[in-house]
Amino acid sequence: MEALAVRLSQLDAQVEGAIRVVMFYDTLMRRRVDLPALARASAGLAECVAGIRLHATGRSIRRAPDGGEVPGPAAPASSTVPVVLDEEDIGAVWLERPGTPLPLDEVLLDRLAIAAAAVVERYGPARTTMADPALVELAVSAGTEEAARARALRLLGFAADAPLQAVAVRSPLPLDRIGGLLCPSRPVKAAPLADAGIVLAVTVDRAELPSGVRAGIGTAGRPDLSWRQARTALRFTTERRPVVAHAELGALALLAEVPAETVRANADVQAIARLAEVPQDLRTLEAYCATGSLRRAADLLHLHHSSVARRLDLIGRALGFDLTEPAGLSRAALALTAWRLPDG
Structure with missing residues (x-):
């Protein structure tokens, strides 16, 4: 020295x-x-x-x-x-x-x-789950240039060419906890974005999500496409089906492309809206559409099947078609799904 x-x-x-x-x-x-x-x-x-x-x-x-x-x-x-x-x-x-x-x-x-x-x-690729919302938005926005997207992903801790899954979340739980549950062993980032939370991860374990959490999972490898899919899938979630992957929607995803005013103007959707004013009737129709069976719906509702049958007969009359026919069941399920979509 x-x-x-x-x-x-x-x-x-x-x-x-x-x-x-x-x-x-x-x-x-x-x-x-x-x-x-x-x-x-x-x-x-x-x-x-x-x-x-x-x-x-x-x-x-x-x-x-x-x-x-x-x-x-x-x-x-x-x-x-x-x-x-x-x-x-x-x-x-x-x-x-x-x-x-x-x-x-x-x-x-x-x-x-x-x-x-x-x-x-x-x-930048911090071990913490929560990330800068501006950086996450840059990574998943459709209008981001690819060079800027690659920089943002690297700063978040992901390889620019790694396939990523985006998850759109509405939850009473903190986003960092949701991120840790969805992807406990791999890099994961979460941030509030738009009207929902976003979780970005290489792999997603949906089975670990607790009750009360609604999540739409994007399945495209590109983060911008996956985020768009995730937001669409989130709109299809319900109390009985709180987690939906976009790949599971199939042709139903096309409903999300229909303008909200067109959906609301449909006669079947308007009939469902009137039915929803009586929660008991709405729950009965949801259970029947979810199971496709009178007896399974009765089990789900903890009612006798004859009681459910009477309710469905009255609901069918209000809707204007027979719910016990396959075409009527499909029509009711489609109208019920479309009714939920405009407000997500």
Whole structure:
């Protein structure tokens, strides 16, 4: 150490300063700080505003020398360096120094860029289940460019070419718990998105979902197509059938493409809506359509089959067709399914 101290004392001030900057960032990386902490430390060291932005999220982290967030739009950058991970440009770091850049600004930004890439590599594919909703939305949106989608997936911890399943969830339970149940042993990410929660995983174990959770499972390998399928499947879930995979829908999925106003205008759907005003009748029809059998429906409802038969006779008269005929049963099941769809 004494020999190193002697050698350092013989170097000029600029080189010594550069070494101190390198040591500063080495210390930060050993402490495993996150991106906001990196920006704060860099701003304090540079004595001017420092910023970090990742292309995948589009969000900027800007900190003042006192460590506080900087309000308002960003000032012109005095110096900028790209953040590179696996030979790919994933973002940028910069300083907003008034006037001319200082000699050590370039060294500082180089080390900040390296540290930022290390943070992304460490925490981007984080072991935590919950993810940035903006990043997840970028990964599953239909309009996302493929290069941006690949970056987003990598930051989430998935290989860009890995087949993924998206699950649309409505649940009273926290999303991170749902994600852990659906995929306990593989990388899984969850986030609130639109009017539902989304879970992204390589494989999904639907058997582990607890009661009270409704889930639609997309079966396409592409995350954008899988998410669209998952939202469609979620619309077909019911109290008796809380988990639906899109592949199970078959031709029924075509109903989701029918405009809501067209569905509501249908006479059979309107008849089901009137029937739904009497919950007992609706439950009876649902049980009969689900089982296709008078006796199995009676078992499901814990009623005598003669009682169910009387109810179905009255319901058939209200609907205007015979429920005991195969065509009538199919018609009722289709109308019941279509009635649920407009509001998901």
